Amino acid sequence: MPRASIASPAQIRSTILAMLAEAHDASPATRERFRRVVSVRKLKDRLGGGDPATLGRAINAIESEIVTAGLADIAMPDIPNEIAELMRQLWHAAVATQLDEVVKLKAEAQQSVAAADSATAEANMRVDMLREELDAARTLLAGRDAELAQARADLSVARDQMSSLEEKSKQAQAISQALRDQVAALERSQQESLSAAQHRYEGLSKQLLQETAQQRQALQQEQSRLASQLKFAERRMASLEESLAHAEADAGAERDKRQTAVGEANALRAVNASQRAQLDELMRATLSKTASSNRRSVAPSEKPGSKRAAPRRKGE
Template identity: 45%
Template structure:
């Protein structure tokens, strides 16, 4: 809800008229038309103001008071213009003159209002144009700065491109010289290539002729070797059959020899056992003979102080004594390996290989 006004429009109007009366201006509706002095805009503003009116009323919104003063001012000024006194003229003519004057003033006021509106519109358009011009000027300044930066960058690029162009021109000159040198070398290489191709064609023709001769010779030699290989194969087949026959005969001979070797091994083992038994008997007989000989020596010696026995070398057994010992009865033989009768190391049976 809107806040109620502290001062009404009637109070404002009455206070304004009172202030004009105090200033010496009569109300346009109070006296006669000829005796009243018209209220002009300057006299109204000199007598009444928003600050004075608010101080007179003691309250009120300055904006509301300003709008009310503008309305009262327009009304009083318009009424003062319509009530211009024309002394010395008839009433009808004065009334017509007032109507003419009012029409002229109205037209003039309309022109003034229209001109004022036009001026305000022009001023607004000018402000808008000025604002647009300022914005455009600022944009142009920014664009000018950017263009200057781009121009500086382009100048740097142009300088770089000029340096590159100079370097490229130098390289182009060097490449032109190198190209001429390479062209001369290419011509020499083409001449050499043509010579080499001609030589190669001649050598290729010679090689083809030699190849044809060699191929014919190779075919002849291959055919000859094929016949030789067939003959050699037949001969090797015959030799292989003979070899198989010989192998079969040798296998039979091998079996027979293996049987003979096995029987020879058995006979050798039996002879070795008999020799070992005979050696054991001979050793035992020798020991018995040595014991008898020692007893006989002790019995034949006189009772004399015993001297240390001398070590005599072993006497050789005469052949007759050996024959007598051999004719003596033999003790029962023991099987080889029986404990109690150790065998000499040279008579021990060795394992057969």
């Protein structure tokens, strides 16, 4: 069942025309302009309710009429004189207020201009300073760019080194794991060897204790035997010392006899030497006499002027 309409078609038409008049559109309205000014929602809010379908049909009808004929052919209601007078008074008051505000705004504008000039000068100085700082910053930035490029190159080299170090680390970890396995195996073998050595040590300890007891017993027997031998040796030494004393006495007597014999032998050597010297002199005298007699017997047999026979040559 259709909803009952709140406003009549005449009220809807006058409301739409009032909305167009409030928009101050002096030129003939177009469809786009009409749709921006008038819509079902705005018209419904203006009327305080109504059927959207009825309002839409009324809007379409008035839109066709206005777009075809234009707003100039539509009779617009005049403004009442009281309202016009009130609007004129309001306008004069607004103009006076606006003039005061214009004077104030002009003074404020002049102050603003002076402040703006000083601010401009200061801004220019700041701009110059900022330009210098910008140049310095650009120079610094160029240096930083060079440092950044160097840092990137160093980073690339460091990454390569890091990758190689990671590979070496992996290899080292593998080697370390292998070494750990070897160490574990060595520890197990060492533990087994230690257990075997401990077992063997316990056996050897028992054997050593037994042998030590046997050696202690044998040592005691040997000590008793050596004690008896020592007593015998002491008695033997005492007898030998007595024999040595007798032998030393005999040796002293023999030494005296030997010294006497040595003196006699030295005397005999002296006598023998003198006799040998006398014999040598006698022999020399005898030989000299024999040689002189032989020369005298040979000399008369040789004739004067005789020649000695020449010696034969070798090979004749």
